Amino acid sequence: MKDGLDFDSHAPLYFQLMELIKARIANHAWKQDETIPSENELAATYEVSVGTVKKALSELVNEGVLYRRQGKGTFVARPDFKRSFIRFFRYGLGAGEEGLFPSSRVLSSAVTAPSRKIRDILRLGSQDRVLVIKRLRTLHDEPLMLEDLCLPEKLFRGFDQVDISRELLYPIYDAKYNTPITWADEFLEPRIADDEVASVLNIKPGEAVIFIERIAYTYGDKPVEFRASIGRGDRFRYHIEIR
Amino acid sequence: MKDGLDFDSHAPLYFQLMELIKARIANHAWKQDETIPSENELAATYEVSVGTVKKALSELVNEGVLYRRQGKGTFVARPDFKRSFIRFFRYGLGAGEEGLFPSSRVLSSAVTAPSRKIRDILRLGSQDRVLVIKRLRTLHDEPLMLEDLCLPEKLFRGFDQVDISRELLYPIYDAKYNTPITWADEFLEPRIADDEVASVLNIKPGEAVIFIERIAYTYGDKPVEFRASIGRGDRFRYHIEIR
DNA sequence: CAGTGGTCTAGACCACAAG
DNA sequence: TTGTGGTCTAGACCACTGG
Numbered sequence: 379m380k381d382g383l384d385f386d387s388h389a390p391l392y393f394q395l396m397e398l399i400k401a402r403i404a405n406h407a408w409k410q411d412e413t414i415p416s417e418n419e420l421a422a423t424y425e426v427s428v429g430t431v432k433k434a435l436s437e438l439v440n441e442g443v444l445y446r447r448q449g450k451g452t453f454v455a456r457p458d459f460k461r462s463f464i465r466f467f468r469y470g471l472g473a474g475e476e477g478l479f480p481s482s483r484v485l486s487s488a489v490t491a492p493s494r495k496i497r498d499i500l501r502l503g504s505q506d507r508v509l510v511i512k513r514l515r516t517l518h519d520e521p522l523m524l525e526d527l528c529l530p531e532k533l534f535r536g537f538d539q540v541d542i543s544r545e546l547l548y549p550i551y552d553a554k555y556n557t558p559i560t561w562a563d564e565f566l567e568p569r570i571a572d573d574e575v576a577s578v579l580n581i582k583p584g585e586a587v588i589f590i591e592r593i594a595y596t597y598g599d600k601p602v603e604f605r606a607s608i609g610r611g612d613r614f615r616y617h618i619e620i621r
Numbered sequence: 622m623k624d625g626l627d628f629d630s631h632a633p634l635y636f637q638l639m640e641l642i643k644a645r646i647a648n649h650a651w652k653q654d655e656t657i658p659s660e661n662e663l664a665a666t667y668e669v670s671v672g673t674v675k676k677a678l679s680e681l682v683n684e685g686v687l688y689r690r691q692g693k694g695t696f697v698a699r700p701d702f703k704r705s706f707i708r709f710f711r712y713g714l715g716a717g718e719e720g721l722f723p724s725s726r727v728l729s730s731a732v733t734a735p736s737r738k739i740r741d742i743l744r745l746g747s748q749d750r751v752l753v754i755k756r757l758r759t760l761h762d763e764p765l766m767l768e769d770l771c772l773p774e775k776l777f778r779g780f781d782q783v784d785i786s787r788e789l790l791y792p793i794y795d796a797k798y799n800t801p802i803t804w805a806d807e808f809l810e811p812r813i814a815d816d817e818v819a820s821v822l823n824i825k826p827g828e829a830v831i832f833i834e835r836i837a838y839t840y841g842d843k844p845v846e847f848r849a850s851i852g853r854g855d856r857f858r859y860h861i862e863i864r
Numbered sequence: 865c866a867g868t869g870g871t872c873t874a875g876a877c878c879a880c881a882a883g
Numbered sequence: 884t885t886g887t888g889g890t891c892t893a894g895a896c897c898a899c900t901g902g
Contacts, residue, residue, distance in 0.1 A: 390890060416868060427892045440683060448869045449900035566859040568811030568829040584827055586811040616809040618861055621685075633871060659887060670873045691888045692880035
């Protein structure tokens with residue numbers, strides 16, 4: 379990777395510096411929660427003024443890529459998905475249980491050729507295969523949600539051996555596969571439980587369920603996970619803040 | 622309203638300036654899409670450097686309060702809710718119809734004492750009354766969504782006389798009642814259509830519907846609208862981008 | 865204490881819009 | 884041409900952290 383800024387470019391220096399820093403993070407040259415060089419160091423190495431460095435860093439803070447602590451330094455932010463999980467509000471549960479996270483049980487897992495839809499969504503080549511994991515998420519042994527995961531096999535080799543019954547997936551993608559999830563598209567529809575879904579979720583056929591499709595992306599807006607979930611209507615309430 | 626910045630305050634000058642500008646906009650002293658004074662003018666009148674003004678304005682652009690055009694000036698942004706409407710993706714319709722917006726028919730409208738729940742949500746006093754409007758939103762004469770609106774009567778006096786069959790509501794709140802909607806909380810649940818809902822929406826009882834509650838806020842995070850909507854499950858697909 | 869980021873200044877020069 | 888915002892510089896001083 380070539381370093382340095384192009385002073386003849388039409389692109390602003392602060393912007394070039396931002397791209398350079400993001401590339402460093404995507405390459406794992408600078409890791410999560412590690413400090414990056416100080417303003418003065420960056421200004422010296424790239425031969426720009428401290429003000430320009432400040433501008434670049436503050437923009438990256440704004441984008442959620444970095445965070446800064448006065449007196450300590452500038453750190454690489456971990457792309458956190460806390461917010462996305464908070465979107466699922468459980469109710470009919472005790473107040474103290476708000477923070478609980480469901481565990482899950484893997485029902486099946488297989489490597490297969492993807493359907494046309496999945497291949498398009500994950501932008502796979504014609505030879506690429508996907509890891510398909512079907513799991514049941516439960517809280518207090520009560521079924522909450524049936525979930526199908528599709529992952530590109532070449533990115534997540536061996537993932538079917540990982541125990542995901544008590545862990546969140548995105549930290550695993552990040553730690554074990556160098557693939558932090560930076561954002562996601564989510565689609566919701568109401569549906570009716572058919573016999574099969576009803577029996578797995580322990581509800582009656584014909585009851586309301588929420589059907590959620592999610593496409594999760596890593597750096598560079600590269601899609602790396604597709605998941606289709608079916609949740610019990612009486613256990614989920616989806617909350618969004620529109621700004 | 623007292624003007625000027627407090628140079629002895631611990632609050633940064635750029636922050637004070639931001640608050641001052643936001644107050645001006647909330648007071649309608651500076652109106653939507655109007656230019657506000659230039660950087661140099663602001664710097665002169667508040668006796669701070671242009672750099673400090675730049676910082677304040679750029680933060681406000683970031684918050685979506687202002688927008689700037691090189692060579693033209695700095696403008697008050699209109700709080701636009703395009704995004705929230707885009708969240709409802711229709712499908713099973715022709716491609717050219719993406720941009721169409723449903724019309725609506727008012728089924729009933731009345732001024733009543735609010736329920737306890739509504740009073741809490743809209744933070745009303747014990748004597749305040751609410752305007753309740755029930756309407757059916759349709760596309761091509763096909764029913765899409767049944768909606769109950771609750772508005773504080775004192776803020777929206779005479780709103781029941783306004784023709785809302787072909788207009789969006791939020792532009793009306795803004796233009797006629799000086800109450801732009803700046804953000805909203807939205808809650809979704811899947812449900813089953815009961816006989817009444819089914820007959821209004823022209824579907825069968827037992828089919829899937831989406832139940833949406835929305836609390837919409839104006840400046841100062843003041844809640845000014847509560848709406849509960851029931852949409853046909855086969856006509857809505859809700860899309861969220863999680864960042 | 866030295867080093868970090870946070871605020872603020874007073875300029876310079878550029879790109880763009882509009883008359 | 885004038886006035887606007889956009890970029891960039893080279894400083895100053897402050898508040899906070901940690902040894």
